[in-house]
Amino acid sequence: MKDFLKNRKTRKLKKEARLHLKDVRKILKKHGNKIDEHELNMISAEIDDLEEVIQSSDDPSQLEKRCMNFLYKTDKVLKPYKKSTLREYAEAIITAVILALLIRTFIVQAFKIPTGSMQPTLHGAQYYGMGDRILVNKFIYGAKSPTGIMFTDIKLPYFQLPAVRQPQRGDIVVFTTEGIALLDEDEQKKDFIKRLVGLPGDRIEIIGLRRENLFAPSPKTGKVHRIHNPVKIFEPDGAIYIQGECQETGEFLKAGPINKDEGVILLNGETLKDPDVFTRIPYLNEGQFGMRNKSIIVPDNSYYVLGDNSPSSKDSRFWGFVPESNLRGKSFMIYFPFTRFRLVR
Numbered sequence: 127m128k129d130f131l132k133n134r135k136t137r138k139l140k141k142e143a144r145l146h147l148k149d150v151r152k153i154l155k156k157h158g159n160k161i162d163e164h165e166l167n168m169i170s171a172e173i174d175d176l177e178e179v180i181q182s183s184d185d186p187s188q189l190e191k192r193c194m195n196f197l198y199k200t201d202k203v204l205k206p207y208k209k210s211t212l213r214e215y216a217e218a219i220i221t222a223v224i225l226a227l228l229i230r231t232f233i234v235q236a237f238k239i240p241t242g243s244m245q246p247t248l249h250g251a252q253y254y255g256m257g258d259r260i261l262v263n264k265f266i267y268g269a270k271s272p273t274g275i276m277f278t279d280i281k282l283p284y285f286q287l288p289a290v291r292q293p294q295r296g297d298i299v300v301f302t303t304e305g306i307a308l309l310d311e312d313e314q315k316k317d318f319i320k321r322l323v324g325l326p327g328d329r330i331e332i333i334g335l336r337r338e339n340l341f342a343p344s345p346k347t348g349k350v351h352r353i354h355n356p357v358k359i360f361e362p363d364g365a366i367y368i369q370g371e372c373q374e375t376g377e378f379l380k381a382g383p384i385n386k387d388e389g390v391i392l393l394n395g396e397t398l399k400d401p402d403v404f405t406r407i408p409y410l411n412e413g414q415f416g417m418r419n420k421s422i423i424v425p426d427n428s429y430y431v432l433g434d435n436s437p438s439s440k441d442s443r444f445w446g447f448v449p450e451s452n453l454r455g456k457s458f459m460i461y462f463p464f465t466r467f468r469l470v471r
Contacts, residue, residue: 143176321432334388342379425447
């Protein structure tokens with residue numbers, strides 16, 4: 127046991143000695159031309175002596191003594207050229223901040239879901255008190271550089287990295303609302319999250335439900351209540367219902383049966399079924415760009431997006447299309463709360 131502890135201490139001292147040598151060589155490389163030749167020769171001799179002890183000795187007391195002597199002699203010469211503790215901490219903090227900003231801008235960024243527009247896929251703080259925290263892939267569509275420095279009018283050179291792939295139907299995307307004219311002023315320059323439905327050139331039509339179909343009778347109260355966070359329920363006999371939460375009673379109620387052709391999206395005249403998430407979401411006819419019997423063509427370099435919680439989502443049905451340049455990234459994971467930890471699809 128004594129030999130084990132001795133060997134462990136020896137290894138630790140040799141590691142520290144090598145770090146001292148590295149630090150001294152680094153200072154000499156940067157400031158050696160400012161140091162007197164006699165002092166340089168003395169430091170060089172001390173480096174050789176310490177290296178020899180590291181190679182030849184396994185005596186911890188000798189190593190410790192030699193390290194202390196090395197530090198004492200070199201510090202007398204090199205102290206003016208060493209960084210202060212404050213400077214070292216400042217450089218470490220600045221480096222960490224720059225690295226974090228680069229990761230946030232070009233690789234991955236965390237977002238909090240504030241509303242229920244994407245339920246049941248993503249939970250919003252509006253209903254659950256603590257909205258899902260998600261991670262968004264910033265580089266998949268080609269990360270964009272900031273256009274300016276926050277809280278200032280200083281502009282920065284703009285560039286965009288190459289995309290890994292183009293946005294695909296069914297992606298849950300985060301985008302900025304800047305420049306979307308039909309949005310209210312207080313919703314400009316915010317980040318929204320929706321599911322991508324229409325690609326450039328697609329012809330989209332919603333054969334949607336009516337809001338009166340989203341009310342269901344409650345066995346508990348005997349009254350009809352509005353249901354929230356609706357999802358489609360496919361019964362074994364083929365009947366389709368809309369199930370949702372009644373906030374007044376806490377029950378889950380079913381409305382229906384409904385026509386199987388209602389609450390669906392038509393893509394170029396065919397029911398949208400790929401990816402299959404679109405078969406599970408009931409959509410409502412609402413807004414200027416989501417009326418029944420009205421198809422819309424997605425313009426070039428733009429996308430049509432909808433919330434999974436159609437009755438509570440203000441999306442492309444109301445304000446139109448998302449310019450490609452507004453895309454921030456693709457959501458791929460819920461990381462908090464831990465009970466909700468999962469990949470997002």
